[in-house]
Amino acid sequence: MKFKFVFALICTLLLPALLFGAETGKITGKVVDKETGEGLPGANVLVVGTSMGAVTDVNGSYLMLNVPAGVYSIRASFVGYRTVTITNIGVSGDLTTTTNFDLPSQAVDAGDITII
16 A cells, blocks of 8 residues: 555656656757858857857767757858858757758958068
């Protein structure tokens, strides 16, 4: 009899944690050169308006964990490429949202260079 009571008590205490545990998801994807399709290693991917972000690996892939459920704008940037922002990215609890970026190249103006 005592076992049933303890089991019921444990189930009752754990049920809310199971129901509300799925409040974060993850965002994954790849950042590539628009012309060549090659991954861009070291590109920055940020969730606009938050401190969440990631840096791409050697293949241009990134992963952001523990992103609160909601709708976001995601921005990717890399030196020598235009910054691209994708809006209305929905993140759901316990699910993975895939967002890929094709960054167009951009000429970089280095200004005047003086060698002494």
